[in-house]
Amino acid sequence: MVITTQKPWEEIREALGDRTRWIVLGCAHCAAVCQTGGSAQADDMARRLEEAGCTVLAVVDLPSPCDRRLSRRDLRRVERELGQAEGILCLSCGGGAQAVASLVDVPVVAGLDAHFVGTVERVGRFFEECALCGACLLNDTAGLCPVTGCPKGLRNGPCEQDDAQGRCGVLGDRECVWEAVYARLEAQGRAGAFGRTRAPVPPSAWGRPRSTAGQGR
Amino acid sequence: MGECVFLGIGRVLPEDVEALRGALAAGSSAAGVVFLDPEDGVHPLALVPVARSVRPEWPVVVPLVARDRNRTALLAEARAARVVGADGLLLVAGRLEAPPTARPVFEMDVLQLAGWLREQGVDLELWTVGRCATPAQRAWAGAVARAGVARLVVPWEGGALPRVDGLEVVPLSRTAVPGAREAVRPVHPAPAGEGTP
Numbered sequence: 001m002v003i004t005t006q007k008p009w010e011e012i013r014e015a016l017g018d019r020t021r022w023i024v025l026g027c028a029h030c031a032a033v034c035q036t037g038g039s040a041q042a043d044d045m046a047r048r049l050e051e052a053g054c055t056v057l058a059v060v061d062l063p064s065p066c067d068r069r070l071s072r073r074d075l076r077r078v079e080r081e082l083g084q085a086e087g088i089l090c091l092s093c094g095g096g097a098q099a100v101a102s103l104v105d106v107p108v109v110a111g112l113d114a115h116f117v118g119t120v121e122r123v124g125r126f127f128e129e130c131a132l133c134g135a136c137l138l139n140d141t142a143g144l145c146p147v148t149g150c151p152k153g154l155r156n157g158p159c160e161q162d163d164a165q166g167r168c169g170v171l172g173d174r175e176c177v178w179e180a181v182y183a184r185l186e187a188q189g190r191a192g193a194f195g196r197t198r199a200p201v202p203p204s205a206w207g208r209p210r211s212t213a214g215q216g217r
Numbered sequence: 218m219g220e221c222v223f224l225g226i227g228r229v230l231p232e233d234v235e236a237l238r239g240a241l242a243a244g245s246s247a248a249g250v251v252f253l254d255p256e257d258g259v260h261p262l263a264l265v266p267v268a269r270s271v272r273p274e275w276p277v278v279v280p281l282v283a284r285d286r287n288r289t290a291l292l293a294e295a296r297a298a299r300v301v302g303a304d305g306l307l308l309v310a311g312r313l314e315a316p317p318t319a320r321p322v323f324e325m326d327v328l329q330l331a332g333w334l335r336e337q338g339v340d341l342e343l344w345t346v347g348r349c350a351t352p353a354q355r356a357w358a359g360a361v362a363r364a365g366v367a368r369l370v371v372p373w374e375g376g377a378l379p380r381v382d383g384l385e386v387v388p389l390s391r392t393a394v395p396g397a398r399e400a401v402r403p404v405h406p407a408p409a410g411e412g413t414p
Contacts, residue, residue: 152284152313152321156328157357158347159310160254164372166351170313182353194353195360197328 002030002093003118003126007111013052015109019086020054023078025100026061027092035123036112037091057081065096072103134205140193142184149177155198223249225389228258234267241271251278254309265301276304278344283325284311295339305342331364346370349379358384
C-alpha cells in the first residue's frame, strides 16, 4: 500500500494555474484506503475547484491509476470530457499520476504526496515496514526488516549508538530493531542466523529508475 | 599491540589541537590513543602526527566512519591511515542525530567493512566500538570477532566487563580529558580474568 497525504490546497491551487476546466481522478486503491484520493476526497476536491472558479467536467474513480492498462480503458469513459478539459487533477501516488500523464495530452496535476509503502493498522495509522531495498533479508531476520526499522538501515546488527538496555540511540524511546530480531530468532531456535554477514545492497537494487523490464520500458 | 591503556579522543576542533597536545602529554598512565568518530571535528588522520609528536611510542588507532562514505572513500581513508602511520582502524557505522539535517548514507556497516577491508588487503588491526550488554549486542560482538575485528571498545561505568571469544574488550569511561573537547578516557586494565578471552 502506497501511503499518501494530500498536498496543501495552496500548492494545488498554484499548480492549476489559469486553467479552469478540469477532470478530477481518484484512486480507488491505495489513496482510497488512505482517505486522500478515494471517491469522497475526489468529490471534495471537485467542490473546492468549483469554489475556486473552475469547472469540473468529470470526477472519475480509477481502480488503479498506476495500472496503465486499466487507466487507458477507464479514461475512454470520459473521452468527450477529456477533449474539453484543460487539465486533470490526479489524486493518486506519483506512479499513478505519471501513468495517467502518459495517456493524455493535457497537463496532469498531482494532488498527493507519496511517502512510503506501508502496512495498515487502521485508517490513519500506517507503518513503514518495507523499504523496497531490493535485497530482502526477512528470511534471515525472522520476518522483521532491520533496513526499515533501523534509522541507519543497517543490515548486520546493532550500531555503536545503542544503549545498555538495547534502546536505539537515534530514536531514543524505541528498542533497537535488532533486539527484536534476535529475540524472535532465538524463540524460533534460529539465533545462529544472527551473526551471518549480509553484503551491502547491490547497485542493481538501488540504481534508479528501477523496473522489471531491464533497461527499457 | 599488547594489552594497554588507551586514551579515547572524540571531536577535536581546530582551536583544540593545542589542548589535545596537552591532554596527550598529561596522559602519562596511558600507552596508546584511539580516536573516536570525530563528527564535524578535525579528521583524525590529520591528528596522527600530533599524537606521534607528543607520544612517539604510543600506538595510534584512527576511526573509519562508514557514514556518508562509499567504498572508494573508505578504502582511500584506510590506505591513508597506513601511510600516516596509524596502527589500527576503529570501525564505526557513524552517528546519526534525529532529526538529521542532511540525508545520511550508511552503505556499509562494521561487519561488512571488516570483511571487505581484509579482502582489499588492509592489514591494520581492526577495532570497533559498541555495547555488549544485551543478547543481541553480544551476538553482534561475536560476529565482529569472526569477521576479523580484534578489539571492542565498550562504554563502561564500572562492574564486570563482558567477555567475547576472539575479542579483547577495551572499556571506555566518559571521563573527559582536560583540554580536549568531548574526549573520553578508557579505563584499564580490566579486572583480572575479565575483558580478554
